[in-house]
Amino acid sequence: MGVACGGTVAGVSNGQTRLVDRLRGIFADTRPLTSPDFRRLWTANIVTVIGAQLTVVAVPAQIYAITSSSAMVGLTGVFGLVPLIVMGLWGGALADVMDRRRLLEITTGGLIVTSALFWAQAALSLDNVWLLLGxxxxxxxxxxxxxxxxxxxxPKLVPADQLPAANALNMTVLSAGAIAGPLVxxxxxxxxxxxWLYLIxxxxxxxxLYAVWRLKPMPVEGTTGAPGLRSVIDGLIYLSxxxxxxxxxxxxxxxxxxxxPRALFPEIAHVSFGGPIEGGVQFALLYAAMPAGAVLGGVFGGWVSRVHxxxxxxxWAVTAWGGSMALMGLAVxxxxxxxRVALGxxxxxxxxxxxxxxxxxxxxxxxxxxxxxxxxRGRMQxxxxxxxxxxPRLADVLHGAASDVVGPAWATGGGGLLVVAGMAAIALAFPAFRNYSIAKAKDE
Structure with a gap:
């Protein structure tokens, strides 16, 4: 009897272990959260991303309410792209010279200041599109x-084999905030x-800012030179x-x-699906649907660590993206x-x-x-x-202009078909990329 009971208990234990292993293989890999610094940053993002997404929604909605033009909403692409290119390249070089914690403190403070400026212009009812864009x-x-x-x-916070899981966890939080932000x-x-949205x-x-302040100093390993044009060029040469x-x-x-087709969401919500011009439920759902998919992909993304x-x-992922945008254009x-069916x-x-x-x-x-x-690494980032x-900012300009000519349905669906064609061309022309494996690259 004792042996039989022991065998039964062992059998249950083994069965439970197998079930837990299966669940771990299905749901997100949470091992990176055992790192205190990563966990602190990740947790802070849960709060911060919701607020950030409120601004992401409010800016185009405010511009469209002032101008009733998707082309003007698309101008956010131009005003966002130029500083992204200039400061992205120079900032990456700066991140390869400066202590990275200190740089995060400075830039997070700058983001707080700009959010406060958004709040001030809205609170004062200035309704100036060019100020908003500035x-x-x-x-x-x-x-x-x-x-x-x-x-x-x-890579300083988690082991190399946990990088895909850490990136998936970060994407899941960003996407979860992108659901709550637009809906709210x-x-x-x-x-x-x-x-009020800008103030939040x-x-x-x-x-x-608090999570960054808690990080330990993070000087760069093997840094050389200064964060000038030469450093940027060296990074581009490395990339080439x-x-x-x-x-x-x-x-x-x-x-x-x-x-x-993000720049078309205000127009699609209002013209195609009958929402109010200043926002409303249809507009919120369009903005929230894509991050909702990203959250589902992250929650059930335990398999990403097993892909070779x-x-x-x-x-394959980008092909699925293009196909879904083509079908969305058909629905619009x-x-x-x-x-109602088309919106669904x-x-x-x-x-x-x-x-x-x-x-x-x-x-x-x-x-x-x-x-x-x-x-x-900073320059590559x-x-x-x-x-x-x-x-996406180039897409804002392209889709905004295209919609004024061919309408939002063709602008959205046609773009998706071009993505599918592009992925097929790359798969055929560059087999080395199609067959690329991180594990094999490290062994070589």
Whole structure:
């Protein structure tokens, strides 16, 4: 009896162990959270990202309310792209010379100041589009230095084999905030106005400032020279010798420039799906659907740590992104036939696109972090942020202009088809990228 009971207990224990292992394989890999610094930054982001997304929603909504023009909303792409390129490249070089914790403190403070300026212009009811765009450009300049620095410290916080999981966790938090922000912001804009949204963003950024302050000093290993033009050029020369990294940037540019219809959301919500011009539920749902997909992709992303061909995973993920945007364009085109059904399909395709984008970003960032030396990691992250954040801003300009000519349905759907075609071309022309593996690259 004792042996039998022991066997039963052991059997239950083994079964429970297998179940736990299966669940770990399905759900997000949380091992990076055992690092106190990573956990503190990650937790602070839960609060900060919600506030940041309120501003992301409020700026285009305020511009569209003032001008009723998607082309003017698209101008945020121009005003955001220039500081992103200049400060992203220079900021990356700065992050390869300066103590990275100190640089994060300065730039986080700058983001707090710009959020306060957004609040002031809204509270004073200035309704000046050019002032809004100017503040937005200043905010993007601080962001362009802050984000590469923040990502460059990641290999100092978690082991190399946990980088895909850490990137997926970061993407999940960013995306979760991007759900709550638009849903809350889109619904509250008609009730509270824009100033309250900007004020919440200003306050919530304090959480990240505290988490950064708690970091230990982070000087760069093997740093040389000064953060000037020569340093930027050296970083670009380094990049030019790594074809896999260049292709990973090209893939993202194709995906974002042709497949990101974000600038059309105010018009689609108002014209295609009957929402109010100043925001409303339809507008909030469109903004929240894509990050909702990214959260689902992150929560059920335990498999990302087991993928061995990261290049192929990126190509498939971006192809799924393009296909979902093509089908969204079809849904927008059919909105006059059955508005509710069309809205449901459009939101569903944005969810699929968000999950695909999360997977692509996690693998691309992991490839970049693992393939670069610490002395150039800041500059490579500077290029990364120029590509990742600059691509959507080019898309804002392109889609805003295209919608004025062919309408939002063709601008959205046609762009998605171009993304699919681009991924097929890269897969055929560059088998080395299609077959790329982080593990094999380290062994060679």
């Amino acid at each position: 503040i937005f450009a200043l905010q993007q300049a601080f962001f362009a230095v802050n984000q590469p620095t923040r990502t460059a410290i990641l 912001g889109g619904a509250l804009i008609p009730v509270l106005g824009y100033s 963003d200003t306050i919530t950024l304090m959480a990240t 010798g790594h074809k896999i990294l260049l292709l990973s940037f090209a893939v993202d540019l194709i995906a974002m420039i042709f497949g990101m 061909r990261q290049g192929a995973a990126v190509l 085109g059919l909105s006059g036939w059955q508005t 399909v459009a939101l569903g395709m944005l969810v699929v696109g968000g999950a695909s984008d999360m997977v692509s970003a996690a693998f691309r960032q992991s490839i970049l972090l693992s393939a670069t030396d610490d002395a150039v 500077g290029v990364f942020i120029v590509v990742v954040a600059g691509g």
